[in-house]
Amino acid sequence: MDRKVCDVVTGVTAPPSGGAVTPGTAVIALDVGGTAIKGAVEAANGLIDTRLQVPTPVADGVEAVVAAIVATIEALRAAASPQLTVVGVGIIFPGVVDREAGVARYSANIGWRDLPIRSLVSDLVGLPVAIDHDVRAAGLAEARLGAARGVDEALFVSMGTGVAAAVVTGGAVVSGAGGMAGEFGHLPVMPDGDRCGCGLRGCVEAYASAASLARRYMAAAGAGLLRAEDVITLAGSGDVVARKVFDDAVVALARALVSYVFIMDPSLIVIGGGMAAAGPVLTEPVAIEMKASMLWRDAPPLVTSALDGDAGRRGAALVAWSALDKQA
Known part of the structure; x- marks a missing residue:
């Protein structure tokens, strides 16, 4: 091997x-x-x-x-x-x-x-x-070697089976008081929304993770086992259910990112993990959604991982x- x-x-x-x-x-x-x-x-x-x-x-x-x-x-x-x-x-x-x-x-x-x-x-x-x-x-690798190299204030969001983040401030990755900084996926952004694995409702992870995209589509469409990339492809081809599931993911992710931007003011946001493979199909609608919620200031650039x-x-x-x- x-x-x-x-x-x-x-x-x-x-x-x-x-x-x-x-x-x-x-x-x-x-x-x-x-x-x-x-x-x-x-x-x-x-x-x-x-x-x-x-x-x-x-x-x-x-x-x-x-x-x-x-x-x-x-x-x-x-x-x-x-x-x-x-x-x-x-x-x-x-x-x-x-x-x-x-x-x-x-x-x-x-x-x-x-x-x-x-x-x-x-x-x-x-x-x-x-x-x-x-x-x-x-996130440390992206800050030292990848898309956020040379950037003092950034957010790295890993989107795969789950959703989590690395907070980069002053050029360093923050661990937090209890080593739990970056639990971005468990920000509740959809009031009275789907139940998340953590027990809360409406978390980012319940909508925008790869596992959630597949789960929500299969539940709504009564379809067999699918992957997140299949749902994204179906959304682009006009499948109404897939489009709704994907749009919900975009809204959930954008809302969480906007909250982070208002608090921490990063100069760059990097999307990594398996979902980053979607590239502009994901980042462009998220950037548009963010801009619509940030009328009095610009949103930072949203890019995908350089290290894949x-x-x-x-x-x-x-x-x-x-x-x-x-x-x-």
């Missing part, structure tokens, strides 16, 4: 310089999701040396997921180019992440609760390990390098 590559993502530079970033060194970066573990060996110069993706064995329990993470790290280390020395590991995942304590407080998609994942993995692989939230790490589906994994590498620099 692993394959050797030697590529540089457009616009990406090497990690920030520091005591741990020396020629010939590399880190292993893992983006752990409920479906797959995406990993790579990234050298100090920013080159991606080796990639590997394996299924996340969520159904087999917590121990099986930890074992899969360890096995992926070992496989990547074994496959890395001989001239590289792996010096650390960065692991990112969804949920409530206490990066300072190294603990996964709550990750519903993976089944973790108060799991000391940093020390568990570090002890098993014999390498320093750093952890962080997947969307915050992706690799933003999280690139962010995991940055998390690893940052932790190593602090130890140096």
